[in-house]
Amino acid sequence: MSLLDATGAAFRLLFGGDAELWGIVFISLKVALLGLAIAALPGILAGYLLAMKRFRGRRALVVLTQSLIAFPTVVVGLVLYMLLSRQGPFGSLALLFTQNAMILGQAILVFPILVAYTLSAVQGADSRAHETAVSLGAGPLRAALTTLNETRFAVLAGVINGFGRAISEVGCALMIGGNIAGLTRNITTAIALETSKGEFAQGIALGAVLVVLAFGVNLVMAMLQGEGGMK
Amino acid sequence: MSPLLKLDHLRKSFGERCLLDLDGLKIEVGHAYAVTGDNGAGKTTLLRILAGIEPGEIAGFEFRGLPLTHGRVPEHARHDIVYVHQHPYLFHTSVAHNIGYGLAARGIDAAARGPLVEEAIAWAGVDHLRGVAPAKLSGGEKQRVALARARVLKPHLFLLDEPTANLDGEARGQAIALIRQLVGDNGSLLIACHDRELIELPGMRRFHLAGGKLVET
Ligand SMILES: Nc1ncnc2c1ncn2[C@@H]1O[C@H](COP(=O)(O)OP(=O)(O)OP(=O)(O)O)[C@@H](O)[C@H]1O
Numbered sequence: 001m002s003l004l005d006a007t008g009a010a011f012r013l014l015f016g017g018d019a020e021l022w023g024i025v026f027i028s029l030k031v032a033l034l035g036l037a038i039a040a041l042p043g044i045l046a047g048y049l050l051a052m053k054r055f056r057g058r059r060a061l062v063v064l065t066q067s068l069i070a071f072p073t074v075v076v077g078l079v080l081y082m083l084l085s086r087q088g089p090f091g092s093l094a095l096l097f098t099q100n101a102m103i104l105g106q107a108i109l110v111f112p113i114l115v116a117y118t119l120s121a122v123q124g125a126d127s128r129a130h131e132t133a134v135s136l137g138a139g140p141l142r143a144a145l146t147t148l149n150e151t152r153f154a155v156l157a158g159v160i161n162g163f164g165r166a167i168s169e170v171g172c173a174l175m176i177g178g179n180i181a182g183l184t185r186n187i188t189t190a191i192a193l194e195t196s197k198g199e200f201a202q203g204i205a206l207g208a209v210l211v212v213l214a215f216g217v218n219l220v221m222a223m224l225q226g227e228g229g230m231k
Numbered sequence: 232m233s234p235l236l237k238l239d240h241l242r243k244s245f246g247e248r249c250l251l252d253l254d255g256l257k258i259e260v261g262h263a264y265a266v267t268g269d270n271g272a273g274k275t276t277l278l279r280i281l282a283g284i285e286p287g288e289i290a291g292f293e294f295r296g297l298p299l300t301h302g303r304v305p306e307h308a309r310h311d312i313v314y315v316h317q318h319p320y321l322f323h324t325s326v327a328h329n330i331g332y333g334l335a336a337r338g339i340d341a342a343a344r345g346p347l348v349e350e351a352i353a354w355a356g357v358d359h360l361r362g363v364a365p366a367k368l369s370g371g372e373k374q375r376v377a378l379a380r381a382r383v384l385k386p387h388l389f390l391l392d393e394p395t396a397n398l399d400g401e402a403r404g405q406a407i408a409l410i411r412q413l414v415g416d417n418g419s420l421l422i423a424c425h426d427r428e429l430i431e432l433p434g435m436r437r438f439h440l441a442g443g444k445l446v447e448t
C-alpha cells in the first residue's frame with residue numbers, strides 16, 4: 001500500500017465511524033482519565049502539603065518529585081510488570097495485562113506532575129490568601145481548598161499536563177497492558193505494534209487523533225495561562 | 232471587668248534579632264487602641280502574632296478569661312479576632328462571597344448568611360461593586376470590603392494594619408468613617424497606624440512601639 005493510499009484509508013477509518021478505531025481511542029481516554037482521577041486528590045494534596053509544611057526531608061521530596069516527572073515511562077512499566085507478574089509480590093491480584101493495571105500505571109505517571117504543579121502553584125500563591133482564610137476562621141481543610149481555588153489555573157495546568165502525559169505515553173501501557181485487542185490496546189500501543197504488522201491506515205488515523213488530543217491539551221494550557229495571567 | 236486580652240510577655244525574634252520584647256499588653260473590652268511606631272518597629276508583626284498567623288513566644292496570655300494553649304493564640308481566640316492586612320487580600324470570587332466567607336467558615340448556611348452579607352455590603356457602601364471582580368477593585372474599595380468582611384463576624388477584637396496608609400482623598404475619608412463606626416460600636420480594636428486623623432478619633436487610646444517595647448502614651 002502506498003503512503004497516499006494508506007492516508008486515504010485512514011480518512012475513511014476516521015470519518016467512516018470505524019468501530020475498532022474508535023474503540024481504541026475510547027480505551028485510551030478511559031484509561032488516561034481514570035488514572036488522572038485516581039491520582040488527582042492525593043497528588044494535589046501532596047503538592048499542597050509540600051508547599052505549606054516545613055518538615056525534615058521536605059527538600060528531598062521536592063527533588064524526588066521533580067525527577068519522577070522525567071522518569072522513563074517504560075521503566076515505570078518494567079517495575080510494575082515485575083510487581084504484578086505472576087511470580088511478583090502482587091501476582092495474586094491478576095492485574096497484569098488488564099485495563100486496571102494500565103490505569104494504575106497512568107496514575108503513577110501523572111502523580112508527580114500533579115504534585116509538582118500544585119507545589120509551585122501554592123508556593124507562588126499570595127501568602128495573604130491562606131492568612132486571610134485562617135484569620136476569617138477557616139479550619140485547615142477550608143483554608144487549603146480556598147488557597148487551591150485561588151491558584152486554580154496553575155493547579156488545573158498540572159491536571160491537563162498530566163492528561164497529556166497519560167494519553168501520549170507508550171512504554172508503561174505496553175509493558176503492563178500488553179496491547180490486547182478490545183481490552184488494553186490503546187492509541188499508542190496500537191500505533192507502536194500494529195503499524196509494524198502493516199496496519200498503516202489505522203496507525204495514521206490513530207496518530208492523527210493523538211496529535212489532535214495533544215494540540216487540544218496545549219491549547220487549553222495556553223488558554224489557562226492567559227486566564228491566570230489576567231489576575 | 233476583666234480585660235478582653237491580656238498577656239504578660241511577648242517575644243519575637245527573627246534569627247539573632249529580637250524585634251518584639253513586650254512586658255505586658257492589656258486590651259479592654261470596647262476600647263480602641265492606636266499603635267504607632269517607626270517603620271520596621273514591629274507593628275505588623277505584633278498584630279500578626281495576636282491574629283495567630285505568625286508564631287511568637289507568649290507568656291501569660293488570656294483571651295476573655297481563657298488561657299493560652301500550645302504557645303500559639305488558641306483556636307477559640309482566633310475565632311473572635313480578625314486581622315485585616317494593610318493591603319487586604321480579596322478572594323478571586325465575588326464581593327458578596329468575600330464578605331460571607333467567615334460566616335460560611337463558622338458553619339452558617341447560605342440562607343442565614345444572605346441578610347448578614349447584604350447588611351454588611353450596605354454598611355460599607357459597596358453595593359455598586361458587587362458585579363466587579365474583586366481583583367479589579369481600587370485600594371480603597373478593597374479596604375472597605377475587607378472591613379465589611381471582618382465586621383460581619385462581630386469579632387471581639389479587630390486588628391487593623393494601617394487601614395488608611397495607602398489611601399488618600401475620598402477613599403481615605405470613607406475608610407476612616409467606617410473605622411469611626413467600628414470604634415463607636417463598642418468593639419475592641421488595635422490599629423497600627425501613622426494616620427493622625429485615626430489616632431485622634433474620639434475614645435482612641437494610644438500605644439507606642441519602639442525598641443521592641445510597647446508603652447501606653
Ligand atoms: N519573616 C521575616 N523574617 C525576617 N525579618 C522579618 C520578617 N518579617 C518581618 N521582619 C522584620 O521585622 C521588622 C518589623 O517589621 P514590621 O512589618 O512588623 O514593621 P512595621 O512596624 O509594621 O513597619 P511599617 O510601619 O513599615 O509597616 C522589619 O525590620 C522586618 O524586616
Ligand SMILES: [Mg+2]
Pocket residue numbers: 274275276317392393423
Ligand atoms: Mg507594617
